[in-house]
Amino acid sequence: MNPVADQFIAPPCQTPITILYQDEHLLLINKPSGLLSLSGKDPANLDSVHYRLVQDFPGCTLVHRLDFGTSGIMLIALNKSINALLCRQFSERSVLKRYTALLLGEIEVQQGVICAAIARAHFPRMKLCELEGKAARSVYQVLATERYLVADKARKQHNDPVLNCATTTVTRVEFTPESGRTHQLRIHAQSIGHPIIGCDLYGSAYSHALAPRLMLHASRLVFHHPITGETIEGFCPCPF
Numbered sequence: 001m002n003p004v005a006d007q008f009i010a011p012p013c014q015t016p017i018t019i020l021y022q023d024e025h026l027l028l029i030n031k032p033s034g035l036l037s038l039s040g041k042d043p044a045n046l047d048s049v050h051y052r053l054v055q056d057f058p059g060c061t062l063v064h065r066l067d068f069g070t071s072g073i074m075l076i077a078l079n080k081s082i083n084a085l086l087c088r089q090f091s092e093r094s095v096l097k098r099y100t101a102l103l104l105g106e107i108e109v110q111q112g113v114i115c116a117a118i119a120r121a122h123f124p125r126m127k128l129c130e131l132e133g134k135a136a137r138s139v140y141q142v143l144a145t146e147r148y149l150v151a152d153k154a155r156k157q158h159n160d161p162v163l164n165c166a167t168t169t170v171t172r173v174e175f176t177p178e179s180g181r182t183h184q185l186r187i188h189a190q191s192i193g194h195p196i197i198g199c200d201l202y203g204s205a206y207s208h209a210l211a212p213r214l215m216l217h218a219s220r221l222v223f224h225h226p227i228t229g230e231t232i233e234g235f236c237p238c239p240f
Helices: 003-007 049-056 080-091 152-157 184-191 205-209
Strands: 018-022 026-031 071-077 096-104 111-115 118-120 126-128 137-149 167-177 216-224 231-235
Touching (some): 049 071, 080 216, 096 137, 126 184
């Protein structure tokens, strides 16, 4: 039992789940930010992707999960045999996953690879550790450098004259994780000095306060249909 995990109560999420693709075997959905993937032990954390979907699709299972604050595309199996076939593709790393993120500051190198092993730390955090961690690799591509409107909350909490301004520079990137470690993109972004804005675990109080949500969105998922073998290219436009 983890007392810290048990103490977390997710605030209500009013945003509905959108179905992007559906057939008799699987679903592709758009998960809203601020919704758990799976229900927690506390009855207050009953609402989740699985809890909502199982009402209409009894027997459905999550093939993978997204963090509470991450929005975007998720793959749902409609029975256990389909789940096993799809999970095999994830374990064999034959599934292409792409994310859009807003990172604090300007990244001068337009593309690169972050290789840094990730290990468990004090819950809920992870840490970079080559000795204890599992290998993790993330490819990034800069899409644009933008001026981001600073939230009033951030402006009121920080008195630094450089930071206490109407806008700040952020970099829009596309991440392609080649491994699937917990919090991989969030901790890898922090490791290069450009945390994902809105992140409550990795970065600074300022980068966290900049946005009302984690600015990380699962935008693309490419896999083979477990029955037909057809290549399915799922896409979910970024909302920010």
